[in-house]
Amino acid sequence: MPSAEALKLHENRLLRALPATELTRLSPYLKRIKMPLGQVICESGKPMYHVYFPTNSIVSLLYVLENGESAEIAVIGNEGIVGISPFMGGGTTTSTAVVQSSGYAYRLEGQLLKDAFWRAGPLQLLLLRYTQALLTQISQTAVCNRHHRVEQQLCRWLLLSTDRLSSNELSMTQDSIANVLGVRRECVTLAAGNLQSAGLITYKRGKITVVDRRRVEARVCECYRIVRAEFDRLLPKQQVF
Amino acid sequence: MPSAEALKLHENRLLRALPATELTRLSPYLKRIKMPLGQVICESGKPMYHVYFPTNSIVSLLYVLENGESAEIAVIGNEGIVGISPFMGGGTTTSTAVVQSSGYAYRLEGQLLKDAFWRAGPLQLLLLRYTQALLTQISQTAVCNRHHRVEQQLCRWLLLSTDRLSSNELSMTQDSIANVLGVRRECVTLAAGNLQSAGLITYKRGKITVVDRRRVEARVCECYRIVRAEFDRLLPKQQVF
DNA sequence: GCATGTATGTACGCTATCAAACATATAAGC
DNA sequence: GCTTATATGTTTGATAGCGTACATACATGC
Numbered sequence: 411m412p413s414a415e416a417l418k419l420h421e422n423r424l425l426r427a428l429p430a431t432e433l434t435r436l437s438p439y440l441k442r443i444k445m446p447l448g449q450v451i452c453e454s455g456k457p458m459y460h461v462y463f464p465t466n467s468i469v470s471l472l473y474v475l476e477n478g479e480s481a482e483i484a485v486i487g488n489e490g491i492v493g494i495s496p497f498m499g500g501g502t503t504t505s506t507a508v509v510q511s512s513g514y515a516y517r518l519e520g521q522l523l524k525d526a527f528w529r530a531g532p533l534q535l536l537l538l539r540y541t542q543a544l545l546t547q548i549s550q551t552a553v554c555n556r557h558h559r560v561e562q563q564l565c566r567w568l569l570l571s572t573d574r575l576s577s578n579e580l581s582m583t584q585d586s587i588a589n590v591l592g593v594r595r596e597c598v599t600l601a602a603g604n605l606q607s608a609g610l611i612t613y614k615r616g617k618i619t620v621v622d623r624r625r626v627e628a629r630v631c632e633c634y635r636i637v638r639a640e641f642d643r644l645l646p647k648q649q650v651f
Numbered sequence: 652m653p654s655a656e657a658l659k660l661h662e663n664r665l666l667r668a669l670p671a672t673e674l675t676r677l678s679p680y681l682k683r684i685k686m687p688l689g690q691v692i693c694e695s696g697k698p699m700y701h702v703y704f705p706t707n708s709i710v711s712l713l714y715v716l717e718n719g720e721s722a723e724i725a726v727i728g729n730e731g732i733v734g735i736s737p738f739m740g741g742g743t744t745t746s747t748a749v750v751q752s753s754g755y756a757y758r759l760e761g762q763l764l765k766d767a768f769w770r771a772g773p774l775q776l777l778l779l780r781y782t783q784a785l786l787t788q789i790s791q792t793a794v795c796n797r798h799h800r801v802e803q804q805l806c807r808w809l810l811l812s813t814d815r816l817s818s819n820e821l822s823m824t825q826d827s828i829a830n831v832l833g834v835r836r837e838c839v840t841l842a843a844g845n846l847q848s849a850g851l852i853t854y855k856r857g858k859i860t861v862v863d864r865r866r867v868e869a870r871v872c873e874c875y876r877i878v879r880a881e882f883d884r885l886l887p888k889q890q891v892f
Numbered sequence: 893g894c895a896t897g898t899a900t901g902t903a904c905g906c907t908a909t910c911a912a913a914c915a916t917a918t919a920a921g922c
Numbered sequence: 923g924c925t926t927a928t929a930t931g932t933t934t935g936a937t938a939g940c941g942t943a944c945a946t947a948c949a950t951g952c
Contacts, residue, residue, distance in 0.1 A: 473794040476873050481797045483790045498783040499776055500885050504877055505790060530771060535740055542739040545786055549724045549746060552793035553714040556722045556833040559938075583899065592797040594940060599900060615899055615948065632717050636745055644741050800908075824929060835910060840930060856918060856929055894952085901946070909938085916931070922924085 418442070421465035422516060423489040424540060427646045432533050436526060440516040445469070447581070451492055451507035458502070460517045461493030467513030468571055468580075470590050471505045471548075481555065481592030484547045485510070485567070487574020489641060494541055496520035497527035497534075510590065511571070511581055539644040546640040554633040560593050561601040565630035567591060568611065568620055570637065578620045584613075605629075659683070662706035663757060664730040665781060668887045673774050677767060681757040686710070688822070692733055692748035699743070701758045702734030708754030709812055709821075711831050712746045712789075722796065722833030724789045726751070726808070728815020730882060735782055737761035738768035738775075751831065752812070752822055780885040787881040795874040801834050802842040806871035808832060809852065809861055811878065819861045825854075846870075 419433060419440060420426040428436075445451075445467035452458050454474065462469065469492045471484040483505065486492050492515075495503045527534050547570075554563055567590065572578050584602060588595040602618070605611045610622045610629065620626055627634070660674060660681060661667040669677075686692075686708035693699050695715065703710065710733045712725040724746065727733050733756075736744045768775050788811075795804055808831065813819050825843060829836040843859070846852045851863045851870070861867055868875070 471790075473790055475794065475798060479798050481794045483793050495783065497779075499780040500783045500881075503783070504787050504881055538738075539740040541782070541786075542736065542741045542744070545782075545789065546745050548786065548789050548793060549712075549714055552724050552789060552796055553716065553722045553833070555793055555796040557716060557720050585899075592794070595899095596901085596941095597939065599902090603901080613900095640741075640745055826929075836929095837911095837931085838909065840932090844931080854930095895950100896952100897948105897950080899946100899948075902944085904942085904944105905940105906942105907938105907940080909936105911936080912934090914931100914933085916929100918929070919927085921926080 418465075419516065421488060422463040423645060423647070424491055424536060425463055425516065426648065427536055429532050432526070432531060436518065436522070439522050440518055442514055443517045445509045445513055445515050447509055447512040449509040451509065452503075452505075454504050454506050455502050458493045458495055458520050461491055461496060461520050461523050463491050463516040463518070464488055464574075465514050465516065466575060466577075467509060467515050468511035468574055469515075470508050470510045472508055472590065473504070474506055479592065480506075480589060482567075482590035483551055484544055485570050485574060485590075486544075487571070488576060489574055489645065490540060490544065491537070493520060493523070494537070494544070496524045497537060498541070510586065511575060513575075536645075543641045543644040547637045550633045550637050554631060555592070558631045558633065560591065560597045561604060562629070562631040563591055563593075564598065564601045564605070565626050566634045568618065569623075569626060569630055569634050572620055572623075573638065578623065580618045581616060582618055583616045587618075659706075660757065662729060663704040664886060664888070665732055665777060666704055666757065667889065668777055670773055673767070673772060677759065677763070680763050681759055683755055684758045686750045686754055686756050688750055688753040690750040692750065693744075693746075695745050695747050696743050699734045699736060699761050702732055702737060702761050702764050703756040703758055704732050705729055705756040705815075706754065707816060707818075708750060708756050709752035709815055710756075711749050711751045713749055713831065714745070715747055720833065721747075721830060723808075723831035724792055725785055726788075726811050726815060726831075727785075728812070729817060730815055730886065731781060731785065732778070734761060734764070735778070735785070737765045738778060739782070751827065752816060754816075777886070784882045784885040788878045791874045791878050795872060796833070799872045799874065801832065801838045802845060803870070803872040804832055804834075805839065805842045805846070806867050807875045809859065810864075810867060810871055810875050813861055813864075814879065819864065821859045822857055823859055824857045828859075 469486045470482045472480045474480040584598040585595045588598045610625045612619050710727045711723045713721045715721040825839040826836045829839045851866050853860050
């Protein structure tokens, strides 16, 4: 029977999918820490000494351009891990990771993740499959950035984020949403206004609530469904090993 | 001393980086095949029975939307491999791979690549690092799609492609370039016209030549340099093992 | 209650890109 | 040579999103 602590670890989908023996081995080194809004988890080109398994926090992977413009390439929550470079071999990545919605995460030393990866068990398979899912999210974001309107992208972002929070409320200002989408704040005001007057969402000073998820799903571009389906296909929802 | 055939295998940077023993083991199964223009190497969601190490051909990874619009997320040439799903664990990906510039590639059965990957030697390390480099290219494409103008994106695409061909001439019509960039053909006509009248490139019915590479590099957005630097950092140029 | 900072709303002109239609030029086959 | 298909060039108008400026609304601290 799993301990209370193990149950808490289960709040993250990747940890939950690990076999009990592996989880038991890692659990002494998994430290539950607070993830405050705006905290920069990792900067472009700098090594990650720790990796993070979010539970009820949301982390954006951003690419920041020289002129200060930026765009989110992926959103990571309780389905994933922030920090693939320790096991992929590069040591660093060119992305920046920022906490978009405060909460908690389990932190692990990058070196320990790397060691666990190279023990070549289920954890290795899982992390590789996760990396492929992440790659799908990034690719679909690239296409969505090219072809879809801001309103649809906002819908995609709302759905992906609420999925990863397991909540229908997000603590984000329109300005911070504009930053992750890589558009102007005014465009978000406009798109969010449309969605609100149509009754799909409500928002008020930094709180956005998806009140009619079905209709948001009806309005979002295909990109959301493709990413979601690929995560479902590649990652087990429960422990399977 | 390497055989003539081994020298030919060296035309691909990944194969070249492998230790001689690994290359010798794989070489009986590596079949040099023609890559005709427009050939679809892999479709979204379909398994790859073979993977490809291009030598003088170029393959685009495309995402095709339901309405037929598409965008390239990465361009693969003699620096890489087409087909990471066999070893990443997903079996399939949601991308489509199309030959953009005809030439040759070494083909290998996906299962053999998978087996070689799980022998856990230098090839595994190399493929993981390559996957990370590919991920960087895709991410940077996402940001570039968001923030940069078509002319800069065209420059990026020209430089990335000619790097991967080891040639300054590309066999691509403006229409096919528009398809991979995910923009209209007229925009490519305009951008390419500007570059030609400035003396950076010349083109004529499906042949584009970069005549003044330095000045194209001066006009391209930072995205090209970042991707190039990351490939150089992550992948050895010569055999290192 | 009032001042201040922050979040959101609105309006203006500007530009890149889209959409569609059509004109011209080159290559390839007969 | 001529025909046809394909590649490139040009025009016109529409629109999404940008940049800037400013107005309003709400929250917090005093």
